[in-house]
Amino acid sequence: MPKHAVEANFDGLVGPTHNYAGLSWGNVASKSNVNAVSNPKEAALQGLAKMKRLADRGYVQGVLPPHERPHIPTLKALGFTGSDKAVLAAVARENPSILAAASSASAMWTANAATVSPSADTSDHRVHFTPANLSAKFHRSIEHVVTGRVLKSIFADDAWFAHHPALPSVSHFGDEGAANHTRLCSRYGEPGVELFVYGQVAFNEQAPAPAKYPARQSLEASQAIARLHGLKDSHVVFAQQNPAAIDAGVFHNDVIAVGNANTLFYHDMAFLEEEKVLADIRSRLTGTELQAVRVSSAEVPIEDAVQSYLFNSQLLNTADGMLLAVPGECREVSSVSRYLDDLVKGDGPITSVEVFDVKQSMRNGGGPACLRLRVALSDDELKAMHHGVLLNDALYERLTTWVEAHYREELSTEDLADPMLLDEVRKALDELTGILGLGSIYDFQI
Numbered sequence: 001m002p003k004h005a006v007e008a009n010f011d012g013l014v015g016p017t018h019n020y021a022g023l024s025w026g027n028v029a030s031k032s033n034v035n036a037v038s039n040p041k042e043a044a045l046q047g048l049a050k051m052k053r054l055a056d057r058g059y060v061q062g063v064l065p066p067h068e069r070p071h072i073p074t075l076k077a078l079g080f081t082g083s084d085k086a087v088l089a090a091v092a093r094e095n096p097s098i099l100a101a102a103s104s105a106s107a108m109w110t111a112n113a114a115t116v117s118p119s120a121d122t123s124d125h126r127v128h129f130t131p132a133n134l135s136a137k138f139h140r141s142i143e144h145v146v147t148g149r150v151l152k153s154i155f156a157d158d159a160w161f162a163h164h165p166a167l168p169s170v171s172h173f174g175d176e177g178a179a180n181h182t183r184l185c186s187r188y189g190e191p192g193v194e195l196f197v198y199g200q201v202a203f204n205e206q207a208p209a210p211a212k213y214p215a216r217q218s219l220e221a222s223q224a225i226a227r228l229h230g231l232k233d234s235h236v237v238f239a240q241q242n243p244a245a246i247d248a249g250v251f252h253n254d255v256i257a258v259g260n261a262n263t264l265f266y267h268d269m270a271f272l273e274e275e276k277v278l279a280d281i282r283s284r285l286t287g288t289e290l291q292a293v294r295v296s297s298a299e300v301p302i303e304d305a306v307q308s309y310l311f312n313s314q315l316l317n318t319a320d321g322m323l324l325a326v327p328g329e330c331r332e333v334s335s336v337s338r339y340l341d342d343l344v345k346g347d348g349p350i351t352s353v354e355v356f357d358v359k360q361s362m363r364n365g366g367g368p369a370c371l372r373l374r375v376a377l378s379d380d381e382l383k384a385m386h387h388g389v390l391l392n393d394a395l396y397e398r399l400t401t402w403v404e405a406h407y408r409e410e411l412s413t414e415d416l417a418d419p420m421l422l423d424e425v426r427k428a429l430d431e432l433t434g435i436l437g438l439g440s441i442y443d444f445q446i
């Protein structure tokens with residue numbers, strides 16, 4: 001008997017060092033906003049407002065904490081020595097790019113935190129988690145250790161939850177987590193089809209690959225995760241992302257496609273072999289028919305999809321259809337705004353569209369979907385997880401007050417060397433682990 005299950009969304013709380021350092025070659029927004037002055041307070045409040053609106057509508061909404069940044073242990077591992085203050089001064093003088101990388105608040109994009117397979121799909125009927133190694137970018141490659149600690153602390157009971165370490169941190173096994181993974185199913189508690197989308201085949205130099213920008217996810221990484229999670233071949237599809245899309249700025253598949261339940265919303269340039277991908281999903285999906293909502297390049301050119309982040313939207317079940325939670329930028333790009341008006345007038349599965357303002361994150365290439373990690377949980381699993389991170393009115397109030405008290409309203413890359421910033425961050429995060437009831441998860445607490 002399949003169990004009743006819900007989809008919980010865990011959003012990354014934006015950290016106090018949110019800044020624009022231009023760290024992500026291949027991510028157009030990150031590059032074009034390099035050295036702009038950020039507003040960490042506004043960023044965190046925008047994220048919390050999104051979480052609150054969805055929680056208020058009855059969705060199970062969780063929070064994942066920011067990571068400690070600047071990360072002194074990373075700088076020490078690179079040979080900077082002495083007191084924290086001396087380390088910051090030396091790295092700022094010798095190589096400010098390394099300081100920026102060790103200071104990024106990029107853990108906010110929790111779609112890249114891990115790949116999660118619900119218990120209905122896995123061979124041991126537990127929920128499986130693998131933190132993403134994010135090996136394509138140095139600033140992101142340092143996230144998986146703390147991500148793993150956080151996930152273990154929240155999903156602690158090994159009767160229900162299984163945790164794997166990140167894959168070997170090298171480009172052959174480059175893994176970007178749920179941003180390149182979506183699950184199609186009839187209901188969340190039924191076995192589904194896990195669609196893994198990769199950018200390159202690492203061990204085959206002849207295979208198609210992008211020419212300009214890096215492919216962050218490899219087929220070999222996706223296959224390893226499917227093995228680790230105990231997924232049957234009959235419930236898995238591996239699909240190559242169109243290299244031309246990566247070269248147009250689609251650095252993750254969730255910039256060009258999003259799936260929920262039986263619906264796949266995607267752009268015609270998303271997949272290298274579109275027809276085969278759809279056929280593979282159709283032949284494996286049980287209990288429902290795939291609803292493929294295809295957006296053509298004639299309706300929305302790929303540049304407009306990248307600029308607006310149309311596909312980096314959350315696709316959520318409602319009582320009478322599905323809601324597409326889009327970033328505000330979708331209303332600023334005329335082809336996309338027109339498309340959305342027509343979409344809800346049609347008789348397809350997507351019945352409503354709502355706009356969310358996450359501009360601070362968008363300027364670094366992260367829309368509503370980047371900011372959340374989806375975890376389908378049965379009623380028992382939901383009961384078994386740590387509830388201190390689930391957003392309710394009281395937690396929203398506490399976190400808003402906490403942000404107001406600890407976050408700056410302006411941050412430039414020069415400010416990252418300020419030793420006061422490090423003190424502010426540690427004080428704030430120490431308080432946060434108390435608020436969320438997570439125990440010691442940061443290096444400075446251990």
Ligand SMILES: NCCC[C@H](NC(=O)CCC(=O)O)C(=O)O
Nearest residue numbers: 020021022023024027030366370
């Ligand atoms: N899923 C969205 C991820 C966005 C993220 N941006 C960044 O890391 C930009 C950081 C900066 O440039 O300061 C990335 O490219 O992985």
